Amino acid sequence: MKKTFSLSMAWLHTWFGLYLGWLLFAVFITGTMAVFEHGITHWMQPEGRLDNTVSQPAVEHQFEVAQAYLQQHAPKEKGSMWMITLPGGAHPGLEVRWRQKGEAHEVRLDPASGEPIELRETEGGAMLTDFHYTLLAGLTGTIIVGLAAVVMMVGLISGIVIHKRIFKDFFTFRRQSSSQRSWLDAHNVSGVLMLPFLLMITYTGLVMQPLVFLPLGLKAVYDNPRALRGDSVQSFEQPYAGTPADMVNIGQLLPQAKEAIGSVEWAVIQNGGDASAVVEFFAGVGGRVAAVADHVAFSAVTGELLGKQTEWRDSGYVFRSFVGLHIAMFGGWTVSWLYFIGGIVSCGLIATGLILFTIKRRKRPENEFGAASARVYRLIEALNVAAVMGSINAILIYFWANRILPIDFAERSDWEVRAFLLTWLVSLVHALIRKPLASWRDQVILALLLCWLLPVYSWLSGQPNLLTFWQKGDGIAFGVEVTILLFGGLLSMAIPKLSSTMQGLPSKRKVRPA
Amino acid sequence: MKASADISLRVLAAFIGGYLLTALANLAWVLSWPGHRADAVYYGTLFPWLIYFAVMIWAFSARSALKVWAVILAVAGGLLSWVALAWYLK
Amino acid sequence: MSNVSVLAASLMTYALAYAGMTAFCLGMEKHYAQARDGAVLSPASRKWLKAIGWSLLALGILSSAYGWGWSIGLVAWTGFVSAAAISLVLLLSYSPNLLTKAGVSVAGIGLLALLVMVID
Structure with a gap:
């Protein structure tokens, strides 16, 4: 399309990167959160905190009490599925689940x-996971x-094509260089070093x-x-019998189950x-x-062993390996943290790409939109702020809403989600009103305050907080809150850079005449 | 051709043409698989995406947008006849 | 695996990946000069550093496979190499003169982790 292949790829990288970058940032940041979905849910429901x-x-006792609860409350009907999840790993509590008339309990x-x-009442981390792959808009x-x-x-492939100095600049990050050079280095280095993760994810x-x-x-x-x-x-x-029968205490089947499949993380009772x-x-999915x-299955009435599955169809296993690589439920906290870091760096890659688009044109406007160029560039600046800082602030406001809304507030989980979505709108409006760099700085400072003041607010409002999590040995909730604080620290590092860029910026953009 | 028409043709070729070939390749793969249908579907979902990426990159690097469309339609025709044949033989 | 041995395996794999990346980084003229006050990299050292880099990366795979088995280990190792390289780039850009020392100390931490792993 352009004169050479690599010029075409540069064009593709620029425009696809820009138009989809806004969405991709939101998808990547929520996907990064999804790594710790259960931890976040746990943090958002501090009443269920572990001691x-x-x-x-x-465990036998836990199965027994869970079964007793289900027998009392869950429907006994054809095709019913009762689920019991034991505490362990990312799942901090004993949970029972069932569906009744299409509604999940x-x-x-x-x-x-x-x-x-x-x-x-909250949708917890699951809302972020949902957003990650549905944008809360279902199939569409x-x-x-x-x-x-x-x-x-395609952005990754075209990026590799146009980079040309992948190995020479493998470790190159000239932070102190000109604004455009340092952002380009950050973009290149994060893309190259995270390439295996980016391609895989x-x-x-x-x-999947x-x-x-x-x-x-x-x-x-x-x-x-x-x-x-x-x-x-x-x-x-x-096959459903239609005759009620007393069930055995499923906890007693546990030794046999463990012998068959090694370990037990959850159980399902059909036709209870x-x-x-x-x-x-x-046995759970964490081990591979x-x-x-x-x-392994037993009759819940006689306790008789019905069979087990520990071998898998090759093709299904390969397919589920692809799925497993994406959802990262294996390898414990080590792999979770590696994915989280990979996700954050990927977000940085997308954000620096978006910023580069505008930085290049701040210096040397390209007049790509004819007479409307100045206005379109202005809009792009605002959308960049809304995509990057809007997403970050939306997640933080979601966390804050969880702590601020009274516990018995009607439809509180819906309001949490509304606060999440509304933040984007506010972020965009703010970015349209303020000058680009000022809106970047304002929203970075807001995010930083949201990060650092959250534990303070929890403490002042008498809710579970860093201190109580620590005292109860609740490492998951403690970890979530410390991570939020550390993320604030990461944001604070961007402020000097923003301030210095602001001082060196001409007050009015000049657009080359067409 | 006007630049805007050229770009629109390429965008459509990249997204729609690319998906068309990807989906048809997937269908042809599944229908031609000699073994169990589950293997056909599972393995068949892993690779067709490479076609999508290739079409998208080619749609924006080829000299002529019309040529891109001509090739996409020709390949789609080929895949369709393959699908029809595989369907008939099944 | 106990928490201690997970931590030890993580430290060990990260340390090996980091030290390996440091060797690669020092094996490039411009970074060698950057990290060592403008010193010039001799062709012999360059060869050696590359060889050391590859060996450390290979050892990292072994350490990761020891910690998590081959399938998970390979995935985790890839992640550790990326994370190590990112941290190296940050150090190189903020205080390049610390690069050599950091590489050696991290390798030391890795050996300590190996000790913990063997004992635990």
């Missing part, structure tokens, strides 16, 4: 007494994110949703797409309370890259 200073009851139980623990959102992922991949994100992104092939051979899962995951479900009831124990959980 790690007292010892937890035995989720209750946290006290592992000792089996009494429900009242938690504040997923398709938009999918297209953005294709563009991301983008590609796996595309691959065949039903949405590539339905033709799937539907050509499967009338019911769910049967695909059935060809990979063995089911031990029994019926003569056909089956209990299935799952592929997101598959070995499982």
Whole structure:
């Protein structure tokens, strides 16, 4: 299209990067949060805080009380699924879940007494994960994110093509150089050093949703797409009998289950309370890259072993390895933190790319939009602020809303989400009103204050805070809050750079006449 | 051709043409797979994306936007006949 | 795995990745001069540094595989190498004269972690 291949790639990188960069930043920052989805949910429901200073009851006992609660509250009907998740890893509490009339129910139980623990109503970290791949807009959102992922991949490829000095500049970051040079170095170095992560996370994100992104092939051979899962995951479900029956204490099956599959992280009871009831124990997905959980099934009425699955169809295993690589549930906190760092650096890559677009044109306007150029550049500056700082502040305001809204506030979880979405709008309006660099600085300072004052607010308002998390040995909630504080520190490093750029900036942009 | 028409043709080729070939390649793969259908679907979702990236890059580097579309349509035609044949043989 | 051995394996893998990246970085003329007050890199040292870099990276794979098994280990190792390289670039840009010392000390921490890992 241009004179040479690499000029064409530069054009593609610039414009695709700009137009999709805004969306990609929001997708990457929420995806980065999603690594710690359960930790964030736990932090957003501090009433359910763990007290790690007292010892937890035995797992058998926890299964027993959870089962008792489900037998009392969950529906006994055909096709019912009751789920029990044990505390451990990122899941801090004993949880039971079921669906009734299409509505999901989720209750946290006290592992000792089996009494429900009242938690504040929130969508927690799950909202950020949802946003990451649906933009809270369902299927349409997923398709938009999918297209953005294709563009991301093309951005990476075209970026490699136009870089040309990948190995020579492998470690080069001339922080003190001219504004444009230092941003370009930051963009290049973060892209090159994170390239394996970037390629992996983008590609796996595309691959993991065949039903949405590539339905033709799937539907050509499967009338019911769910049967695909059935060809990979063995089911031990029994036909519904329709006769009520007493169930065994599933906790007693635990030794046998552990012998079959090694460890147990959660259990599912199908057709609970019926003569056909089956209990299935799952080993969790943390021990390998592929997101598959070995499982073993027993009759929940007689306790008889029905079968187990510890071997997987090769193709399904390969596919679930791609999924596993994306959702990063393996390798414990080490891998979680590596993904989190990879995510933050990727966000930096996208943000520096967006900033570069405007910095180049601040110096030497290119008149790319004809007579409207000055106004369009102005709009792009504002959208950059709204995409980058708007996303960061939206997440922080979401956290704040969780602490500020009264616990019994009607529809409080909806209001948390509204606060999240509204922040973007406010951020954009602010960026349109203020001069570009001033709005960058204002919003960076706001984010910094939001980070640093959050623990202070929690403490002043008498809510669980850093201190109480520490005292209870609740490392997860403590970690979330410390990470927010550290993120504030990271933001504070941007302020001197912004101030120095502001001083050197001409007050009025001159646009080259057409 | 006007520059705006040229760019629009390329954007459409990149996004729609690219998806068309990706989806058809996926379909052709699944229908031609000799083994179990689950293997066909699982393996078939892993690789067609490479076609999407290639088409997108080519759509913006080729000399002529019309040529891009001509090739996309020709390849799509080829894939479609393949799909039809595979469907018929199944 | 206990928390202690996870920490030890993480430190060990990171340290090896970091030290390896330091060797690669010092093996380039401009960074060698940057880190060592304008000294000139001799072709022999350059060769050596590259060889050391590759060996440390290879050892890092072993350490990661020891900590998490081969499949998870390889993924974690890739992450550690990226994270190490990013931190190296930051150090190089903020205080280049510390680069050599930091590389050697981090290698020392790695050896300490190895000791913990073996004992634990």
